[in-house]
Amino acid sequence: MREYNYSQIEKKWQDFWEANQTFKTIEDSQKEKFYILVEFPYPSGKGLHLGHQRPYTAMDILARKRRMQGYNVLFPFGYDAFGLPAENYSIKNKIHPAIVTAENVKKFTEQCKAVGFSFDWSREVNTTDPDYYKWTQWIFLQLFKKGLAYKKEMAVNWCTDCKVVLANEEVVDGTCERCSSEVVRKVKSQWMLKITEYAQRLLDELEEVDYPERVKASQINWIGRSTGAQVDFKTNAGDILQVYTTRPDTLFGATYMVIAPEHPFIDEWMEKWDKVMNIDEIMEYRAMAAKKSDFERTEIIKEKTGVMIEGIYAVNPVNNRVTPIFISDYVMMGYGTGAIMAVPAHDTRDWEFAKTFNLPILEVVHGGDVEKEAFTDCETGIMINSDFLNALPVEEAKVKITEWLAENKVGEPKINYKLRDWVFSRQRYWGEPIPIVECDKCGFVAVPESELPLKLPEVESYMPTDTGESPLASLDDFINTTCPDCGSPAKRETDTMPQWAGSSWYFLRYCDPHNPDELASKEKLDYWMEVDWYNGGMEHTTLHLLYSRFWHKFLYDIGVVSAKEPYKKRTSHGNILGEDGQKMAKSRGNVINPEDVMRDFGADGLRLYEMFVGDFEKAAQWSTNGIKGCKRFLERSWNLQEILNDSDNPELRPIFHKTIKKVSSDIETLKFNTAISALMTLINEVYTSGSITPAEFKTFLILLNPFAPHITEEMYELAEFDGLLNEQLWVEYDEALCKDDEIEIAVQINGKVRAKAVIPTGSDNAVMIDIAKAALGSALDDKTIVKEIAVPDKLVNIVVR
């Protein structure tokens, strides 16, 4: 018999699949469709790594199984190729990022094919392809036309090393997500997308989708909805200072107010009101707060600082009490109204501030000791010192005071979200140009759709500038244009889009990847969408997943797509860690190179081990010893050919049916590790029995095929079965045939196993108990039986006294 020469076999079948376009998908209304999506990678120079292969293998297994189950499967792939690493590489090596990207894409594609992924390569997309980003720009223009894209002067997160504005989501602990350099605040004019307009729908419509609870929870958390009230405080400067609070019930306990250092009232008060006594002190504090980076604001011990604005005071609308106003950086301009009423008795931060500045702490909810700490419990507290709210529980007081505020026109119920608008500008070269022209007369004007794609021009230097302008800003030919509306000279926007743009809609392009007239035809979108199953990393839960849901909802609103949600089901994989249990990183020297692994164990060996290593949804530690076991299993599978003959072994029937059942259901629940162990158990039993029939052999090959497609296809061919293995139908099991004729049960006395007994499968409880008692023999002689419990085909428990 031939030896198991995996490299030869794998090459043979990969070439065959490529030549025959085995996995090319076409629309087919006769078949039920199933759209499986993996997160397309950023094609980095390092190539495909184990962290890509694990989720891709999992979804490849699902795709192969679905095809055998008769579905029309869409399983596409592509590249999210805009982004900083390619640009940084270009800066260093003076090569155009498009060239670097093309090389990397070629490498990635070869590597994917070498693992045997059954992607439909005819649908490959690349976000840097002008035919693709034409539509990314088109979607941006639709957002602009609907008023959902706007430009705004704002304090942004500026990475001091990348010299680029970062989204809030890209700032990690006050440092840049990519380079870990310090991030500071800088005021710049930025394109923004109004994702906040969709906050409620992004929240509500989570109920319509099948996502893991942890994913839903972090989206809910990120959106951060809170309900409360907006309250108007009159000031002696004539303005009305609006505050947002989730605890309107504590309004009587407000003993001072705080506004953010960036609050616009400060400037107004300085200008038109000459009674502010400590202008210098306030300005100094403000300058200091502005200088603080995000890092300092979050990392420095949260000691409360601030300055009282002397000469200005506010009046509490419920009792007309005069209330001092402070400026402090513990209040953020970006949330609520940038001003708060401080209730030190019932808010921890206010309590600390009041202690530091020796301000009165007035208890209005009874239940704690407000001299020791803030009492924040909403469930047990009872209102006191609050006039018409006295004696009410907190929740009732909230309702009553909110009504009172509305009646007296000094406030209203208010919902707030932590989610902020999406900072959409990047001062970088390697991204989609934002298709907007700025005209002195007309303002911001959309580039006509007929001029899309607005291509990235060639530049000499990709280097971002210290002024914070994109490299495009130095190209006069690019910048200078005419206004599409009035024809006068105008300037192009030089910022580009963030990497999240292209990935916010790629799953739509896969449905119709070469369409020159639309992002995809309605007909094809209606056939393929929604995505039936989308697997990706937890790290994309609050960024990519939220952004793409936002864009999809917008496209739904303008009639491009027919479903509200893009993804019916989402699952998340755990990462592959190094052998030391740490994240794989060059600096730790624990990186496993998949090409080495495939050379030593084959693609099938690698696929199998990545699925066997542990719970798919949890992080797993790589083990070179572990993969040996999988290779051994494949060799034992190969050697089944030696014991293939016609002699029937009926005793194997139950285990075959059980295995079909287990493998089928385990793939659906992502329990690949136990599916493989079931196959291992099966093969062990087959060897014990000494032979396998052709029908059983074929069943085994079908079950193993999604996991190890090359070796099984080869064995199928060698066994001279008809056609190709990947064209066979998935195997079915018969529940009745899963059971052995006889089964061993445990016999317990008071829950402890005292004997074993063999019973015919499916025996009545009474029969089981009789057999069990017989098996116990004399052990029951001097005992009083209190209760007899039988669990069918499992055990008997006799309770005695």
Next chain:
RNA sequence: GCCGCUGUGGUGGAAUGGCAGACACAAAGGAUUUAAAAUCCUUCGCUCGUUAGAGUGUACCGGUUCAAGUCCGGUCAGCGGUACCA
């Protein structure tokens, strides 16, 4: 602080409330071999016992149950996310 997740042999990990440790790795012993690799067989939670067996055991404390790794209450430890969000 808040949200989420996880604590099971030497290791990775299995167990719809029903015999804890499936499957695999490592280790030890044996067979085969001139030898090694590969392969095959045996042992393998801990304690006592030569064996039979007995006791004990799923982070810790308590509860529910005939029966708890699993359910409930509390505690501890670790991991991930997030935060002066009013």
